[in-house]
Amino acid sequence: MIVFAKNKNFRQLLINQWISGFGDIVFYLALMNYVSAYSFAPLAVLLISLSETLPQLIQVFTGVAADFQKNRIHKYLLIQFSKVLLYSLVTFLLLGQDFSFLTLLVICLINFLSDSLSYFSGAMLTPVYVKVIEQDMTSAMGFRQASMSLVHILGNLAGGFLIAWMSIGALAGLNALTFLIAYLGFWHISKNLQELEPELGNAKKLNRENYWQHLLNSLKVLLGLKNVVRLLLVSTFGQVTLNILTPVATLLLLKRPFWNLQIGQSIAVLIVLSSAGLILGNILSGSLLKKLSTKLAMYSSQVCESFILCGFFWQNFLLVLIASFACSVTVGLLSPRLQKSVFSLIPEESMGAIQSAINLFSMAVPSVLSMLLIALASSMGIIYILLPLVLMLALSFYLIIPMENLKTDSDSC
Template sequence: MIAYFLDNRDLFMKKILKNKLFMWTYLADTLSNFGDVVYYLALMDYVLQLPNPTLAISLVTVSETLPYLTMLIMAVCADQTKNKISRILWTQFFRVSLYVVMGLMIGFSPALWIVGVAIIINILSDLSGQYENALYTPISLRVIPREDREALIAFRQGTSYALQLVFQSLGALLVTLLGYQQLAFLNAGTFFLSFVIMCGLRPFLQNLLDKNPIQMPEEASNEKVGQIRKLTGTLRNAVQTLKESSSLLRLALICLTGLNAISAAQTPLILFIMSQNKDFVLGSSAVTLALLSSIAIIGVVIGSVLTSTLFKETSLNFLLIASVGVTTLCFLGLFSEHIILVLVFQLMSRIMNGVMMPKLQTMVFNSIPEHQLATVGAGIDTMVTLGMVLTPTLLSGMILALPVRLLSFLFVLLSTLLLGYTFREAKKE
């Protein structure tokens, strides 16, 4: 087993290092992600310097959730865009300009109006980032060969989660060492480096597109059609494409939507149990919460590595059943108020998710027409994350009215029903 793992790991790394275009585009994306992490930490620290930070904190929190509502619109616009590489460069340069302006503004003494400007810049940057990512989605089909997609997507997922820990730690250090103005300029610098890298890659990417042009939606090619009709037409066709997709893909999306909705209750329930049961900790509540956060990232990283090794030939059917099954066991651990069981099953759940997501994303890439890929992908993201917003909202009210054991039992029941549905439908496949 160990020899098999090592042999596949070496093959996995050779595939990654051999694909220079993938590595350079991933580096450009990683640089901008680092800048975003540092800027967000700096903004939150800046807000705390205000005499009355409550309103500013509320505004920043709302600004972080607004881009979720625009994901689908940005994807539709990207699918309608013809010259995608040039537009990617413009979005990157636009974000450089935004944070240069922010660097000039944040040099003044802390004030609410500066926070307002920072929030507007943050929203514009997020919208631009959504548009840029959607523009790159069909281009990635040429950068990542079909046979290597699962392995490279798994690598990107695993390293992205691992780098989150590094970026947060390094970002916290930089916030303490540098001023807010320098950090804003640092963020502008990371986007400028990404812009320079993409300028260098442009001839190679354009060569790929010249050999195999991206098919455009019919609405985009018809200049006489109005913008609103283009958007609605693209959305309508994307919904129809998803309806006509494979039954396994539809099952995976339904299962993942339910799984995310149910799993979103775990952290609030853990906090609720901690407030009532002082023994529901390992060491202390702070240590336990830190472990939960670390396990979430470590599990996905492990799962990403195992995707191309131990679970390379594992079917998506099995992974769906295993993911829901482990989540059910996690809620049983919450019902029994046994923190070690919760931590173990949380880790197993995140590992299963880390394995499943690259396989699911590869299936979407391989089954959805490329001119609808960004729109359908954004629609899927919106659908599967909707429950992650609704469940904590509903649970916040239920906590006030129901005892914690009853709530835990309710989610054991819901996860068991989802497991039964997933098992029944997966058997048909």
Template sequence: MKNLLKNKLFLILFANDLLSNFGDVLYYLALMSYVLQLPDAKVAIALVSVSESLPILTGFVMGHVADRTLDKLGKIFHTLLFRVGLYSLVGIVMGFQPALWVVMVAAAINFFSDLAGQYENGLYIPLSLRIVADEDREASYSFKQAVGFVTAIGFQSLGAVFVSVMSYQALAFVNAGTFLLSAGILFLIKSPIQALLSAKPILVQDKQEGENLARNLWRSMKEAVEACLSIPELRQSIVLTPLLNGLFNILSILIAVIISQDKQFVLINPATTLAAISVAQLLGGILGSVLGMNALKSVSIGAILRSATLLVPFLFLCLYQHWLYGLFFLVFLALVLAAAVNPKMNALILNSLPEEKLALISGGIGTYFQLGSLVLRLIVSGLILFLPVEGVSLVFGLVGVCMIIYAYKGRKSS
């Protein structure tokens, strides 16, 4: 830990990442608050959900592009400026009267911004291997996760205040400004990063003559799944992780729908309610990060995932009953478990990947683990148009019961 606190490049880049995270928090709260004031809020919520779900499919594609990029540092700078332009455009359209077409534009921009973010993350992975020493890498993940959760509590609270006092247009421009400031900070520390890259150049896989992109991507996706299957603890999670990711992901959609229909299902106003849910997640994440470094350090990934399945039926029961405070508590517990298991998975995955395919295969693994989120978000986006939210909650509560049976039956048979 002492080495990390003395690593100025690591700390500056981490602070830079936190800055853009603050902008993202503002944008999410502003967009969801904007959506909830529309007469056709359910359609708008479905649009936003689809725009956030589709990039799940593209993680390994953007990772493939990132792996083949030579000037990774320069391209990171360009992606930041690209996102400045995107959110500036959102700021312009937010100046018009609230309408569904504005949400459509914002959702499309959100999609392209997520693609740029995936590309940027893939570019940064090999840089991080040179900025943080091998022996400090696991500690860096724990440190970033814990600090990220702590600062995000302030971001959510401050974001709720900003949404209450600032226009949606102004908030979009503030988000654009955070990416511009991030680009400026990156420019200032460009020289020491270049020195590290000169001392240890990044390995880039050569493009083969006559290479077929689709076939190469398919092969890489297979390599990602094979990498999971080759690690016993990840093999245990191959079914449960995508489903858990998906079920926890759709909570935000159903919560937004209930808020739009039940004015009693709020704390002060919709923005503060969404922020309070996020704060419950963040508090759980902080506790889970701490427990993951001591009390839960020796607990297996499979055991934590099985425990998480026990929460699923009760989460959807709270939604079915419109029980807000019970939902807060269960979301908190779910994030305790998620924060404890994530560093374990990251360490296992990154320690098994070759550098020249690092972004592609890790992106493929991430895509596979998030497939449940994509499928279930798309299903929910359709179901909320035809079923009451209570019916949707009941359906997924039953899915949770089936997951518990599968998880513990599989444990007995193994």
């Protein structure tokens, strides 16, 4: 919170993310709700989901291209303004004619292009962003993640309300307006950021050979950061446990209801506590618990996960609730520290590719493992997922033991 109040550039960049993120969430909900009334609704949902997911999957490749860019502040401004134009076109399509499958295809293509540009521009701006927050990186990263989680919650609540009162065209216009406000906010601090912008960009021109060579070199740099890789793997395993909480807890509640609550109410309590834990951990990572060693936080996370597994084994939802909150706090603690460790160690010219690779790994691996475990629990029973979860827990302890000091704000581990 202190870094938000004192650092003007960080404050404006984060406010921009709040505004554009809010608009994105509301429009996504509105579009999903709108297409549900049409005969092609199942295919529409698939296409919308693909337009959201594919940019995430290709972000490693856009991140590599970002590392070759020069004049990044100017290009970032152009990309931000292009997104205003793209969603103005979406607004025109939804206000100006009858909705059809062809209209949906165009909107999905625009959404895919806009999100791809967002990942590209984000990777391009990363070295500048690191310079903005380098004095309080863990605190800034933690506050950013916590506040974006709150924006996600508020965006979903507001979206649920607004879709009942506003047309899809009006909500598309609202989304375009949020991008315009974000563009103006970035333009306001662009001169300050240009002073921080170093001579970035690869000395070589971007071509096919240099592109793939840079990708391989960046991945080698990442794999050479053994402590960071260990922290990434441990955080990933912890994310798997959090991802399966809701569906596995639902299966548990089918057999043993929690007090006098309905299943949906019990799950709501679990989701609220888990979200609150993540937000609390993000905030505390660089403030009150700034001097807590990362290694101790990792051990604490594994202990909390072991209690979640005990709750599954004993079919004790109260134990799962308490342990999930504690586990979420530790995962929230570790996430900003992972980012701080990476940004402190990797060269500026590889930040886009390495950051994008970490983002993709953190998204894809937990998702795949979670789906497999949920399928196993649904088809065979909760007891059958305990062995793979215990193996991941044991592997996490094995990875933590030899870890050396990681660079955090307190430089303690």
